[in-house]
Amino acid sequence: MGPALLTLPPVKPLKKKVLDMGFLKYGFLSKIGSQLDAAAKGTYILNRDFDTMSRLVGRLQDEIDHNKEMIQFCLDRREDRISFRVLKEMKKCEVGFMKQVEELEEHVYLCLVTINRARALLMKEISSLV
Template identity: 80%
Template sequence: MGPALISLPVKPLKKKFLDIRFLKSEFLRKIREQLDVAAKGTYILNRDFDTMSRLVSRLQDEIEHNNAMIKFCLDRREDKLSFQVLKELKKGGFGFMKQVEELEEHVYLCLVTINRARALVIKEISTFA
């Protein structure tokens, strides 16, 4: 059996081995690229959701503050200070609406980013298959 093994041509076997190794490395390169794209998309979406969370938290704080001020005014019905507080709340309504519009815009942009990420994933899957 030993002489038979020695007589086998080494070059074709070596070439096949290198081809298999090249195919594996090419496959792994494509997988790595896909993971990089997925990681970037995940990072961006995570940041977007974090920003939205902060915007919602700011709105919630503003609503709680307004509720406390209204309760204060209701407790002190005829006080001069109550009327001033109500005037300030009316002025602050513009800032509140601006915060709501900012949140609405960010939600829209986040949905656009999600759609873009979905398109990239579909593109990567279709090129891989």
């Protein structure tokens, strides 16, 4: 509706004044738009990274809770044969647990790199405006 109104004959002097304004002439709004786009992209990526980290931490927490329950089970039973089996099983699962911890550590590192990259990109966009 706005562009249609600017084509009407009585509005032509107003159209000329609006188009002569500095923020339209120098692309001020397009620069602000590009800053917002950069911020939105960075926010989306960081949101996805935090979601992934949340899932990784949840998996580790489940594994820790499971190990606690197995240890409590061994303490309640007090049978050496069952306790020995449970400990052997926990020893097997230790490699998988350590892989999960390393995966989380790597993702935290990559997320910090992404944060720094997004911050640098945003600062570059802001400084280009000035």
